Amino acid sequence: MTKTLGCWVALAALALSGCDSMDTGEPTEDQRGDGTATIELAEFPDRPYWGDTHLHTDLSVDAFGFGVRLGAEEALKFARGDRVRSTMGMDAQLDRPLDFLVISDHSDAMGATRRLYDTPRILVRDPTLRRWYDMMHESTNQSTMAVAELITAAANDTIPEALMDPERQAVATRELWDSHLALLDRYNRPGEFTAFAGFEWTLMPDGNNLHRVVMFRDGSVKTGQVVPFPGIDTQPEQLWDYMAAYEANTGGRVLAIPHNSNLSNGMMFDLVGPDGGAMSADYARQRARFEPVVEATQIKGDSETHPFLSPNDEFAEFGVAGWELGNLPLTREATPDMYAGSYVRSALLRGLTLEQQMGVNPYAFGLIGSTDSHTALATGDEDNFFGKQTNVEPRAGRALASQNLGTRQGRFGWHYLAGGYAAAWARGNTRAEIFDAFMRREVYATTGPRMVLRLFAGHDFADSDWDGDWVRAGYARGVPMGGDLVDRGRAPVFLVSALKDPEGANLDRIQMVKGWVDANGVARERIYDLAWSDMAGVRRRVGGAIPAVGDTVVRREASYTNTIGAPELRATWRDPDYRPGQRAFYYVRAIEIPTPSWVLFDAKRFGIDLPAEVVETNVIQERAYSSPVWLKPGRSPGAAASPAGRE
Amino acid sequence: MIRHWLRDPLVHFLIAGAVIWAGLALVGEPVDPASRTIELSRERQAGIAFGFERMMGRAPTDAEMDSAIERWVREEVLYREALRLGLDEGDAVVRRRLATKMDELAGAEAALARPSEADLERWLAKHPDKYREGDRLTFRQVYYSSESAAARALASRDPVGEPISLPAKAVAMPLAQIRGTYGEAFTARLAELEPSSEWRGPVASGYGWHLVRLETRNAGQTPQLSAVRDRIEADWRAATIAERRQRAYALLRGAYTVAIE
Numbered sequence: 053m054t055k056t057l058g059c060w061v062a063l064a065a066l067a068l069s070g071c072d073s074m075d076t077g078e079p080t081e082d083q084r085g086d087g088t089a090t091i092e093l094a095e096f097p098d099r100p101y102w103g104d105t106h107l108h109t110d111l112s113v114d115a116f117g118f119g120v121r122l123g124a125e126e127a128l129k130f131a132r133g134d135r136v137r138s139t140m141g142m143d144a145q146l147d148r149p150l151d152f153l154v155i156s157d158h159s160d161a162m163g164a165t166r167r168l169y170d171t172p173r174i175l176v177r178d179p180t181l182r183r184w185y186d187m188m189h190e191s192t193n194q195s196t197m198a199v200a201e202l203i204t205a206a207a208n209d210t211i212p213e214a215l216m217d218p219e220r221q222a223v224a225t226r227e228l229w230d231s232h233l234a235l236l237d238r239y240n241r242p243g244e245f246t247a248f249a250g251f252e253w254t255l256m257p258d259g260n261n262l263h264r265v266v267m268f269r270d271g272s273v274k275t276g277q278v279v280p281f282p283g284i285d286t287q288p289e290q291l292w293d294y295m296a297a298y299e300a301n302t303g304g305r306v307l308a309i310p311h312n313s314n315l316s317n318g319m320m321f322d323l324v325g326p327d328g329g330a331m332s333a334d335y336a337r338q339r340a341r342f343e344p345v346v347e348a349t350q351i352k353g354d355s356e357t358h359p360f361l362s363p364n365d366e367f368a369e370f371g372v373a374g375w376e377l378g379n380l381p382l383t384r385e386a387t388p389d390m391y392a393g394s395y396v397r398s399a400l401l402r403g404l405t406l407e408q409q410m411g412v413n414p415y416a417f418g419l420i421g422s423t424d425s426h427t428a429l430a431t432g433d434e435d436n437f438f439g440k441q442t443n444v445e446p447r448a449g450r451a452l453a454s455q456n457l458g459t460r461q462g463r464f465g466w467h468y469l470a471g472g473y474a475a476a477w478a479r480g481n482t483r484a485e486i487f488d489a490f491m492r493r494e495v496y497a498t499t500g501p502r503m504v505l506r507l508f509a510g511h512d513f514a515d516s517d518w519d520g521d522w523v524r525a526g527y528a529r530g531v532p533m534g535g536d537l538v539d540r541g542r543a544p545v546f547l548v549s550a551l552k553d554p555e556g557a558n559l560d561r562i563q564m565v566k567g568w569v570d571a572n573g574v575a576r577e578r579i580y581d582l583a584w585s586d587m588a589g590v591r592r593r594v595g596g597a598i599p600a601v602g603d604t605v606v607r608r609e610a611s612y613t614n615t616i617g618a619p620e621l622r623a624t625w626r627d628p629d630y631r632p633g634q635r636a637f638y639y640v641r642a643i644e645i646p647t648p649s650w651v652l653f654d655a656k657r658f659g660i661d662l663p664a665e666v667v668e669t670n671v672i673q674e675r676a677y678s679s680p681v682w683l684k685p686g687r688s689p690g691a692a693a694s695p696a697g698r699e
Numbered sequence: 700m701i702r703h704w705l706r707d708p709l710v711h712f713l714i715a716g717a718v719i720w721a722g723l724a725l726v727g728e729p730v731d732p733a734s735r736t737i738e739l740s741r742e743r744q745a746g747i748a749f750g751f752e753r754m755m756g757r758a759p760t761d762a763e764m765d766s767a768i769e770r771w772v773r774e775e776v777l778y779r780e781a782l783r784l785g786l787d788e789g790d791a792v793v794r795r796r797l798a799t800k801m802d803e804l805a806g807a808e809a810a811l812a813r814p815s816e817a818d819l820e821r822w823l824a825k826h827p828d829k830y831r832e833g834d835r836l837t838f839r840q841v842y843y844s845s846e847s848a849a850a851r852a853l854a855s856r857d858p859v860g861e862p863i864s865l866p867a868k869a870v871a872m873p874l875a876q877i878r879g880t881y882g883e884a885f886t887a888r889l890a891e892l893e894p895s896s897e898w899r900g901p902v903a904s905g906y907g908w909h910l911v912r913l914e915t916r917n918a919g920q921t922p923q924l925s926a927v928r929d930r931i932e933a934d935w936r937a938a939t940i941a942e943r944r945q946r947a948y949a950l951l952r953g954a955y956t957v958a959i960e
Contacts (some may be wrong), residue, residue, distance in 0.1 A: 099880070148879060238933065488920065501880075504864065551864045553904035554882025619906040620863050634937070 083187045084271040086304075087482025090242035096527045097477035097494060101486055102502055103152035104131065104430035105250070105309060105474050106265050106347060106422035111157040111228060115426035119442035122428035124155050124232055128239040128247055131344075131430045140445040144429050144438060147555065148502070150473075151481050152246035153430055155236070156265040158252040160281030167680050223340050229279050233272035239270070244483045251280035253291055253308070259383040263317035264291065265347070265422075269487035270304035287326060292338045307490060311347035311424065313399070314355040314372075315380040318390030321399030321404070321415055336406060348396045348497045348677055349421040349472040351440050352380075356641075356677060357397040360388050365579055368645060371499070373669065374467030382461065390692065401575040402681060404635045408569055418493030418534045418679030419639070421472020421500075430499040432471035435610075437650035440468050448658035451651045452666070461576035466666050470650045472499045475676075477532065491535025498676040501553040507533040507640050509681040513545040515624045522547060533639075534679040539686045543630035548582055549641035551620045557644040558617025560584060560601040560673060564625060568636035582623035582640075584615065603646045605671045610652040615646035637680035644674045737770065737775055747771060805947035812937055816924070822935045822944040823924055829934075830927050832919035836889060839867060840881075840902075842908045849901035849908035858898060858910050865906070871917060885909065 108115040111125045121139045130136045133149030233249055240247040250267040263283075268275045281294040297304045313320035325331040348355050354371025362368040378385040392398040396419065403415030423432050426441035437446070443463060444450045455463040475496045476489040489495055496505050506523065510530025517525045525545055530539050537544055550562045561584035567577045581598055584591055591599045602616045621642070649670040655662050662670075747767050748759055782789065783959060814822075823830060841860025843849035852858040860867075865881065878886040885904035891897055892913045901908035924931065 149875075238929075506864070546781065547865050554880070554903070556884070622862075622864075 057675075066426060069698075071501070074686040077432070084237045084273060086242075086270050086484040086487070087240075087246070088244040088458045088484045090482060091155070092482050093479035093485065095479075096523070097479055097489065097512070097532070098523075099477075100475035100496075100502075100504055101151035101246075101373040101478050101481055101489075102148075102697035103150050103154070103246075103474050104418065104425075104432070104471075105154040105267060106156050106252070106350060106424045107131075107153060107249075107309060107428065107430045108252075108424070108426040109155060109428040112426065114158065115428075115441060115515065120424055120427055121442075121509065124428075126236055127428040127430065128153065128235070130428070131519050132239070135430075138427065138438060138445055139193040139442045140431060140447075142446065144215055144431075144436075147433065147436065148430055149245070150430060152476070152486050154250040154265065154267050155232075156247040156250045156267075156282075157280075158254050160254055160282050161264075161619075189569075193673065222407050230272075230276060233276050235271065237272050240483065243480065244428045246481055246483055246486055248483060248487070251277045253286075254279060254283040254284075255286065255288070255291075256283070256380065257319070257383045260317045260319045260320060261309070261312045261380045262288070263312060264288075264308040264310050264343070265489070266291070266295070266306060266308050267312070268298075268306050268455060268492070269483055270305065270559055271483070271569055272297075274304035276304040289326070289335070289338065291343045295342050304341075305487060305491070307487070308343050309345050309347050309420070310343060311350060311422070312352055312355065312380070313346070313394050313396065314353045314375050316394050317379045317384055317386050318393030321393045321402055323393070323397075323402055329579040331414065333407060333410045333412050333484070335675065336410055336412040338414065339414040341415055344493055345418045345420055345495060346396055346399075346418040347424075347474075349499050350395065350424040351468050351471040353467070353469060355394070355396050357395045360389045360393055361391050361398050362577065362579075367673065367675070369640070370675065371469050374463040377462045382463070397565065397567065400637050400639075401569075401577060404567065404569045404637065405573070405575050408573070408635060411441045413682075416637075416682060418490070418495050419677045420474035420490075420495050421497035422474055425471060432473050432498075434470045434500060434648065436652050437470040437653070444468075446654070446657070448654075448660060451654050451660070451662070465669060466651045466662075468650075470500050473502070474487065475502070475505070493679045494532050495534060496676055496678045499674045501556040501674050501676070501680060502645060502696060503553050503556075503559070503642055503644075503676045504549075504551040505533075505640060505642055505676045505678050506547070507638075507681065508547040509535065509537045509544050509638065509679045509683075510544060510547075511540055511545060512554055513624055514545050517547060517624070518622060522549075531681060533610075536682045536684050538684050539633065540688070543627045543631045544681075544683055546623075546638065546681075548625060548636075548640050549622045550640070552618075552644075557612060557647045557674070558614045558619060559621050560617055560643045560645050561598070562621045563624060563641045563643070565639050566627065566629070566636060568634050570634075571631070578629070579641075580625070582625050583621040585618035587692045601645050603671065605646050605648050605652075607648070607652060607667050607671070608656065611645050611646040612645070633685055634650075634683065635685065636683040638677040638683070639680040641674075642676045646671050646673055648672075715834055722895070727779075727790075734779075737772060743771075744768065795932045801947075804945050812936075812939070814932060814939075819928065819931050819935060820924055823921070823930055826934075827921045830931070831921045834869040834890070834919050835873050835917045836913060837870050837872070838875060838889065838913045838916045840865070840869075840911045841867070842907060842909055843901065844907045846903075846908045848900050849910055853898060853900060853910060860910070863906060871915075877879070881909075889913065 078352060094207055105489075107127055107128050108120070119139060122136070126136045130146065131150045131153040133146055135143055135145040138144045146687070176499070226366060236247040236249055239245065249270070249272070250265060253264045253266055255262040255264075270624075278294075278298050281291055283291075290309065298306050310320055323331070325335055346355075351370060353375030356370070357365060357368050358372055358376060359365070359368045360518065376386060376391075392402065399415045400417075403413040406415070407413035423431070424440075425431070425438065427438045429438045431438055438449065439445045442453075444453070451465045453465045454461075455465065455467070464485050475493040475498060476486045478489045480487040498505075506526070506694060508526030508530040510526075512529060513525070526532065530547070546564065548562055548564070550559055552559050562582045564580045564582055565577065566580065567575065570576050585601060586597055589602070604613045604615060606612070609669055625637075627638070649672045651662065651666065651670040654660065655667075703813075748764060787930050841852070841858045842862055842863040842865065843852065848861075854859070867879065870882075872880075874886060874890070877889065881889075882905040883900055888902045889911060892911065894913050896912070896914075898910045898912050900910040902911050903909075
């Protein structure tokens with residue numbers, strides 16, 4: 053009798069599970085849509101809005117396996133500034149709330165590990181799944197190992213079919229997706245906090261990272277008409293087809309953001325097409341259309357450039373160590389000939405070359421940073437780092453442990469960066485305004501600090517512009533970051549300003565990174581120092597070099613002082629190496645004075661002695677990367693595909 | 700007494716269960732795990748087909764539909780056999796999952812309930828601070844890179860300051876935005892100042908020092924219910940669900956005697 057009753061109760065409970073979520077009220081029309089006409093907008097983008105476009109919760113197959121038990125609701129609460137309890141039981145809160153968030157759980161087997169975990173063990177029939185299941189239930193450590201195996205299996209294409217079969221997943225995915233979209237709408241508040249729908253498309257041939265985050269502009273009325281597109285066994289062109297169909301069928305908008313090119317072994321920004329033959333103009337056009345922005349920095353390293361590619365760049369080594377060794381699971385080592393396809397600056401150069409050949413630039417993208425946190429906690433702050441995933445939430449020893457993502461070789465906890473943020477120049481905080489800033493590439497990346505970075509390009513800017521309303525002048529007489537400047541036969545002039553994070557470190561310098569194709573068709577790069585602290589004083593330029601800014605970091609205390617550096621740096625800069633007809637891009641890099649990374653904060657907090665090498669690697673100069681401005685030939689020989697031309 | 704009973708979560712639970720059973724019996728869904736008859740209704744088939752279409756963007760072929768149905772049947776057979784063997788017992792995951800579902804059941808009615816205006820008004824009256832808008836300040840500021848320069852400039856009626864890319868004038872700016880733009884130290888100090896036609900300072904910030912003329916301070920009001928209805932309804936619902944779960948548990952717990960050796 054007891055048993056029968058037990059079954060009845062079990063089934064009653066199952067039958068009711070359709071209404072199981074913590075459903076808390078209907079969202080309004082404003083919250084449900086893209087936010088158009090819901091708030092008063094500024095005349096032009098007047099402030100950067102801060103966000104993370106790359107966050108995983110317990111719906112991600114790997115994040116759940118890594119141990120996270122926080123879902124999207126906790127992630128949204130945390131991002132908007134509430135205090136939440138982390139999976140490992142610690143209070144977690146941001147010093148400063150974020151303005152927007154894209155929850156980007158993996159589309160492949162969305163929710164599958166959680167369902168596997170929730171399934172009675174006897175029903176897990178596949179022997180591999182059964183073993184992972186047991187590991188997940190044993191401990192967080194074992195759970196992490198199960199996922200490491202899962203990532204390797206995905207890379208080697210040996211995932212048990214039972215876990216990935218799209219048909220079997222379809223119904224479950226739709227239920228998850230619908231309730232997820234309803235939740236996002238409830239938390240989306242035009243003018244206060246923007247919650248975007250999205251997912252991560254996780255293509256990883258041979259373990260080479262070709263992942264994209266897909267981000268929707270719209271509310272559930274439109275996003276509810278599709279489900280996330282799986283990555284296994286698909287190609288980028290199919291993803292773009294999916295995106296094009298979404299736009300055509302719903303009237304909505306969607307974009308994709310490639311990330312961790314540094315773990316792609318040269319495949320992310322290849323010179324050739326996906327089949328190894330010449331890249332077609334159609335491929336290039338599609339890519340430019342759907343991928344206007346690239347994530348250049350995050351927890352798993354910084355992808356701006358590599359010292360091998362940029363030997364004259366003294367700041368090129370940031371976030372490279374460990375990650376440069378090979379692809380994501382380290383099933384294949386990287387060789388230097390692969391680097392040009394793995395880093396952002398060389399990709400921008402390749403884009404110019406390809407544009408010269410085909411008339412289309414596939415790699416004309418803007419830059420953002422994000423976290424890629426798998427803890428449901430979107431924090432990129434060094435003094436508040438909750439780890440890549442749940443098993444490395446704050447605890448003694450996490451900095452020195454090997455990462456154990458597929459291999460124990462070469463990558464350690466201290467190679468993780470705290471992660472970055474995306475800044476969007478927008479007229480207000482709505483889905484439409486911030487998404488559109490991404491589309492026109494008026495966005496920038498930081499490695500965590502909230503610096504305010506402005507870049508305008510024109511032909512007649514002068515120092516006197518700084519005396520008046522220079523932002524208005526910038527928009528009226530030039531183009532902002534992300535824009536195209538049409539060549540007029542004379543050198544472009546730039547207005548550049550970087551204002552420090554009000555709670556953070558002073559600035560060392562601002563630089564212009566220029567890439568161009570010279571008269572012989574060779575792609576070149578050069579870095580110009582535009583302004584630095586104490587320019588006229590102790591740091592007067594001697595010969596070609598600028599004296600280093602100094603270093604106030606007290607290693608043991610994880611502290612520094614703003615007695616060096618400058619609160620703001622500005623420059624009016626005319627390109628001295630301009631040649632008429634040149635194809636070029638220009639982006640700004642703003643560099644902070646040295647500060648302690650999360651590893652030194654950990655060492656102080658837990659009283660750990662770190663090896664000297666680890667200590668010195670973790671005195672870092674954080675930075676911001678603007679999106680480039682492109683200098684375009686005046687008489688365009690071919691129709692240049694730019695994201696602005698998508699209407 | 701009957702009114703009390705009707706408000707009882709356990710009663711809701713039992714009634715909900717009965718309703719579901721009645722409902723399932725009527726539509727002929729497989730309800731009895733001991734039964735060896737599996738009926739695949741039209742609705743169920745349509746659900747399977749729809750799931751396929753939603754993912755693949757096209758209807759399944761006959762062969763694909765057959766294999767999808769076969770998979771569903773296989774799962775159902777194994778599920779029933781597992782229940783028959785009692786495999787749901789003694790499994791920590793099943794135990795926890797069912798406990799969670801009991802919790803959800805207790806809160807389910809609140810999750811769907813429509814609170815009355817009076818409920819929400821009461822809620823707002825009980826938690827006014829939670830919904831009070833932040834203060835909005837209107838002020839001017841000028842910036843100095845050194846404290847002494849700022850202090851000297853205080854004597855001037857019209858201090859000029861040094862260039863910095865911060866708004867020189869803020870109009871009815873919410874405290875949260877002031878904090879994001881000028882930093883925590885500046886905002887904390889500003890919050891203490893009284894509006895005046897005089898310049899005050901030096902006020903320290905993450906950038907240096909400022910002189911500030913605070914023109915007006917609009918204290919944040921507790922908003923009308925209509926302005927924050929969604930938020931209040933969401934919060935009311937979350938709290939109500941938690942409370943009902945607790946009450947349901949207390950009721951169930953009362954029927955047990957726990958002996959800890």
